[in-house]
Amino acid sequence: MALRIRDATSHDAPACAAIYAHYVRTTALSFESEPPSDDEMARRIAAYGSSHAWLVAVDDDDVRGYAYGSPFSPREAYAWTAEVSVYLAPDAAGRGLGRALYEELFDRLRARGIRRLQAGISLPNDASLGLHRALGFEEVGTFRRVGWKHGRWWDVRRLQRDVLMDDDGGAPG
Template identity: 35%
Template sequence: MHIRKAKVEDAEQLLALYTPYVKETTITFETQVPSVQEFQSRIQTILDKFPYLVAEEADTILGYAYAHTYYDRAAYDWTVELSIYVDTKKTQVGIGNALYDALEEKLTQQNIINFLACISLPNEASICFHKKRGYKQIGHFKKVGFKFGQWWDTVWMQKSLIKEEKDG
């Protein structure tokens, strides 16, 4: 498996990986599958500022991960939200860890010090994945996403490279 920078030309393969998440899960709250052109635009917009990485083997993309702006204010320039999608038939084989290792390393080189993940519930696999990587739950939002005819909760998890001061 090889991790590399995404290209706009990857949009069709990336969209093929993303589509089942849109149609069958609440892992994304997107309700309509975007067009290839929309996905190309998203890739380019992210690449203009942050890493967008793919895991590839034998010219087949197995997963992808990227960072995007958490909140568009200068005070938040050291904080990003991460997103990751792995081929639904290839989970639990290390693709996610390889992508996050590379993504976090590149973001650290950009002086990013806070990584955030917004996870819809239930999603124990994602919560465990993030906990193992040092993320801590920092918020729980009730019934904030509506998909498949019902309301869903989300949790926010954070990994910070800022050393916490000890009390006393």
């Protein structure tokens, strides 16, 4: 596998949309009810790629997964915190690709001054919890029965990780 990780472009939108559509249609890992169109995915790539980062993992030009950072909240005080997500093609799971995408994403976000990362994981999802814990995320709470999808309620575990903190905990640079 000649795997490389690079910035996503609008040309990657159909592949990212196809990967994500699987999760939207068949799981509760995303609480969206309809998969976004290729155009909507291109809009997200442009928006999050310019404000935070959006990366794809490609194997011989075939997108096998993607990871991105997005604003945690629109309020100014949260500008130093990002929400992170990673999605892999179903047949690409379990090969270290999620970790590789996340590690590169974290470096990009740190370089942009992001200090804390947030992640939300619908439960159960042992694979995602394991990945996040292995990468230093700490669990900060569980929202009970907050998402309704596929005829049932789902819990969401919240996790966070610091990627850049001042020694004195002072104001960001």
